[in-house]
Amino acid sequence: MAYMEIILSEDILGKKTGEVVRVRAGYGRNYLIPMGLAVEATLKNKARMEHEKRVVSSRRAKLVKTAEDLKARLEGMTLSIPKRTGEGEKLYGSVTTKELQLALEAQGLTVDRKIFVMSEPIRSTGVHQVSCRLTQSVTASLKVWVISEN
Secondary structure (H helix, E strand, O other), X not given: OOEEEEEEOXXXXXXXXXXXXXXXXXXXXXXXXXXXXXXXXXXXXXXXXXXXXXXXXXXXXXXXXXHHHHHHHHHOOEEEEEEOEOHHHEEEEEEOHHHHHHHHHHXXXXXXXXXXXXXXXXXXXXXXXXXXXXXXXXXXXXXXXXXXXX
């Protein structure tokens, strides 16, 4: 039985992208390589894959540094959001991620509203902590004051 070494271009076979895997020659030559799921493990392809790993690593490090800077800015901020209230300081509706995004933009900080992680909507006045997931490893906490507009 003939085997060949390939470099995976995507996560398959329970392995990660960039790993060198030994597979049967027919499977690699007739399926994995033509479908773009792998490339043959030549010296040139191995060197290219190592270079791509270094590039991705440097991009990831730059992204984490940017997220850390944003975390420092967010944790130093306090947002005030005026909302209409009824009896017992309950809000008509709730504070949404879109409102949080607009409040941050008013303070000069542009973020995507998908970073806000709220287990349940904010439906009362007072101080609330909202978690902001900036990257997989960087999470910030934002203080939000919900005040009565009445």
